[in-house]
Amino acid sequence: MTIESFSIEYDAINSRNTFTNGDTISGRIILQVSMETKIQSLIFVGKGKARVVWHEYYGQHQHRVYWANEKYYDVKQPILRETSQDGTAVLSKGRHVFPFSFKIPDRKMPSTFKHSTGRIVHKLRAELKQSMKLTKKTKAHFTFVSKNDMEYPGLMEPQYGCKDKSLSFFGSGTITMDVHTKRMGYKQGGSVKATVEIVNNSSRDVKPKFILYEKQSFFAQGHRKLYTTEILKEKSEAVAPAEKKVLTKVIPIPRELPPSILNCSIIKLEYRLKVYLDIKCASDPHIKLPIIILSHFSEAQMQSLSTNTAFEDFPNPSTQAWNNMPQPLDPPPSYSYAMASSSTYPDKHSSLM
Known part of the structure; x- marks a missing residue:
């Protein structure tokens, strides 16, 4: 040889x-x-x-x-x-x-x-x-690692969702939940600040909970294979009957999370923040907001964002009022943490999708 x-x-x-x-x-x-x-x-x-x-x-x-x-x-x-x-x-x-x-x-x-x-x-x-x-x-x-697409639609815009829930079994009354986040795009190792306003006009206690999870989608021949994986869970204090509260929760983004993949037509890696109200003996109302994880910033990107202001406080010149923004929708089809994910959740977690 x-x-x-x-x-x-x-x-x-x-x-x-x-x-x-x-x-x-x-x-x-x-x-x-x-x-x-x-x-x-x-x-x-x-x-x-x-x-x-x-x-x-x-x-x-x-x-x-x-x-x-x-x-x-x-x-x-x-x-x-x-x-x-x-x-x-x-x-x-x-x-x-x-x-x-x-x-x-x-x-x-x-x-x-x-x-x-x-x-x-x-x-x-x-x-x-x-x-x-x-x-x-x-x-x-x-x-x-692909360069960050800082022109992605809505990347720096506030995200908003609202949900109403009526109780008829094992309780009565209505519950309203509004959820706000400052933007859609966050850097690795950063944090998502979620503000939740709850108006509890019901006879039951409700407890807000938070789940950061990922979606891995694979597309082929008109079909999709979907996997969801919870990354972390957080909870907040309960809201009593006939009580109104505005709560703020800071959700840390693990530094090892890979950046979102949104520029491939057959593979997508997406993230969501799910906020839901835990109500005993009733279905839990929930809101899901999109999260885009950005990769490490280059020196030029950091300068273009702000030389005096941290990314977490970067202002958006086209900010719209939260109350005028619709519920975000999933974008259409087009090694560390993500590599280990290879199984679907059981049916009880299907609401993550």
Whole structure:
């Protein structure tokens, strides 16, 4: 065996070892040969793509496979050109290092994501071709984090929802709940400040509770596969009958949560804040507001937001009155924490969806 080892590696450009749109990745392809060897070609490939696949079973012997692919870039660069008359290059015995430099396309595309049903992959690959032999391939994945889309509709606008509940069994009267948040977009490790106004004109105590959860959606051939996962729960003090209260709850966003993925047509990673009233022996009224988790800000993005004001207090010039804003709707279809999520909730959690 003349090819003893064949590998590709790259250099980190930051402490997180992540890359974003327009970054340049430098590295090397390493080839170890045991004797003088002829090579037809050595090619570098940079590739970004998404793939979704799942099985649905309709009986003991019947099932259907749903799948979809999406490609973002596929860049090839020749590394080793022929140097002899027969169209081959000759490598001497020993270790050979071939440097490469690859610029990630500066266009909108989704971040690295991995799940049992679908994944978004950004990788570097080398292909080695020899006469009368199978092509040898080696690869290395890198973590791509998409630049924040600060022009996403409603990103910096207040979010609002309201709900009325009438009690008829095991109680009487009505309950009204209004929920406000300052915006839709939040940075990793930040916090969501939710203001809840409750007017309890009923005969029962009600207790507001909060759930931050994620939605992972996969689309293929006109079908959707959905997973929901609770991230954290919080609760607040009870509101007694014939009482009106305005409560404020600060919901921390775990720093390890991956940013939202909203720019892929076959995979979406979304977050919601669900606020509901726990009422014994009655269905719980709830409100769900969208949350967009943004990735780490670049220096330029921080300057564009504000040089003197923290992101959590960044003002929105087009703020509308809360009372005039409709209930937000789900947007249409288009490694850490999210990687571990691979199972649906039982039916009792279906209201998260």
